[in-house]
Amino acid sequence: MSLLADTVAAIRPLDAAAMAAAQARHATLTKPPGSLGSLEDLGVRLAGLAGTCPPPLPQPATVAVFAGDHGVHAQGVTPWPQEVTVQMVANFLASGAVVNAFARQAGAEVVVVDVGVATPLLDSDPDGLAGGTAGADAGSAGEAVSAQPGMQPRLVRANVRRGTADLSVQPAMTRDEAVAAIEVGIRLAGDLVDGGAGCLITGDMGIGNTTPAAALIAAFTGAAAADVTGRGTGIDDETHGHKVAVVQRALALHRPDPADPVGVLAAVGGLEHAALAGFVLGGAARRVPVILDGVIADSAALAAAALAPDAVGAMVAGHRSAEPGASVALRHLGLAPLVDLGLRLGEGTGAVLAWPIVASAVRVLHDVATFDSAGVAEK
Numbered sequence: 049m050s051l052l053a054d055t056v057a058a059i060r061p062l063d064a065a066a067m068a069a070a071q072a073r074h075a076t077l078t079k080p081p082g083s084l085g086s087l088e089d090l091g092v093r094l095a096g097l098a099g100t101c102p103p104p105l106p107q108p109a110t111v112a113v114f115a116g117d118h119g120v121h122a123q124g125v126t127p128w129p130q131e132v133t134v135q136m137v138a139n140f141l142a143s144g145a146v147v148n149a150f151a152r153q154a155g156a157e158v159v160v161v162d163v164g165v166a167t168p169l170l171d172s173d174p175d176g177l178a179g180g181t182a183g184a185d186a187g188s189a190g191e192a193v194s195a196q197p198g199m200q201p202r203l204v205r206a207n208v209r210r211g212t213a214d215l216s217v218q219p220a221m222t223r224d225e226a227v228a229a230i231e232v233g234i235r236l237a238g239d240l241v242d243g244g245a246g247c248l249i250t251g252d253m254g255i256g257n258t259t260p261a262a263a264l265i266a267a268f269t270g271a272a273a274a275d276v277t278g279r280g281t282g283i284d285d286e287t288h289g290h291k292v293a294v295v296q297r298a299l300a301l302h303r304p305d306p307a308d309p310v311g312v313l314a315a316v317g318g319l320e321h322a323a324l325a326g327f328v329l330g331g332a333a334r335r336v337p338v339i340l341d342g343v344i345a346d347s348a349a350l351a352a353a354a355l356a357p358d359a360v361g362a363m364v365a366g367h368r369s370a371e372p373g374a375s376v377a378l379r380h381l382g383l384a385p386l387v388d389l390g391l392r393l394g395e396g397t398g399a400v401l402a403w404p405i406v407a408s409a410v411r412v413l414h415d416v417a418t419f420d421s422a423g424v425a426e427k
């Protein structure tokens with residue numbers, strides 16, 4: 049079997065006995081029952097994921113920033129030049145982006161993955177900066193990556209294709225390319241868990257990538273393009289109307305079938321969306337929580353859930369992106385976001401902010417005294 053098929057086959061439902069044990073433990077802890085709201089449900093779910101109560105603390109954590117470019121950029125769906133993708137890759141590697149600041153604050157490692165950047169990264173450039181003519185590195189997740197937060201960002205060279213084709217006029221990529229990108233994400237998740245990671249955090253970078261995200265969300269949820277297409281990095285009303293029309297045109301052209309998730313990713317997705325879907329599947333197969341960032345991760349999570357419905361058990365919605373499609377996707381997945389600050393940056397920023405909340409939900413099950421042990425009276 050292929051890595052993708054093996055991974056999907058390895059994804060199992062949450063463990064009911066561990067969840068019942070976590071539920072019962074919550075009832076014994078020195079707090080009014082239910083007083084931690086949805087954090088109690090999260091702790092129970094993570095016990096079910098780990099198959100034990102209390103579940104392991106979700107640490108250390110790595111945020112994987114999957115970077116790719118998009119042929120649909122040619123349609124004028126974003127005001128930013130495509131080169132900003134590779135320039136931001138350089139910025140991540142130089143620790144200068146917002147996600148680096150948030151990751152440093154939280155104590156998470158940053159890994160940058162070139163899965164589909166249009167501009168080749170130079171092998172000879174120690175910082176992986178843009179330029180040169182290095183060949184594609186298809187199908188590999190690059191070197192093994194340690195999850196110990198050494199705080200120095202790392203680059204994983206796993207370029208499947210130098211940007212997608214324009215999804216509004218032809219398939220964004222071939223099925224083989226979509227599978228190769230998914231497997232980049234699966235391999236990286238496995239490498240990180242092997243290196244000790246207890247939590248995986250999704251990140252993305254790709255000028256134009258909110259357009260494929262909207263198309264994926266429409267394809268998997270059945271929502272209208274107008275209800276899931278947002279303003280991305282920031283566009284005026286006229287450009288937004290044009291962007292909705294581009295998404296509608298792509299959906300009408302390809303008629304993506306949600307029963308064929310790889311076909312949907314190939315037709316209207318992006319390389320980072322496919323890799324993120326694999327990253328989620330890889331985390332779910334290894335029974336490690338995966339914190340979703342914004343609309344790009346949410347759209348990829350829909351693809352992962354279509355491939356393996358039980359993968360939803362490993363997903364934690366880090367935050368609610370301001371993009372309308374994010375809320376539609378999270379509702380479809382049955383996930384409630386932990387943080388709602390109006391962020392619409394991507395990179396993994398909202399998910400990194402949510403990580404200490406996820407850890408706190410687990411910490412309660414480890415550390416909090418029981419009514420018995422603390423001598424606190426029950427009602």
Ligand SMILES: O=C(O)c1ccc[n+]([C@@H]2O[C@H](COP(=O)([O-])O)[C@@H](O)[C@H]2O)c1
Nearest residue numbers: 126254256257258280281342343369394
């Ligand atoms: O995470 C989000 O929900 C999000 C919302 C809007 C924009 N972004 C980021 O902005 C870029 C895509 O925006 P755009 O307008 O070029 O499609 C890409 O790099 C994303 O990481 C991300």
Ligand SMILES: Cc1cc2nc[nH]c2cc1C
Nearest residue numbers: 128132253281393394395
């Ligand atoms: C500057 C910039 C930073 C980003 N980070 C994620 N998406 C981005 C888009 C732009 C334009």
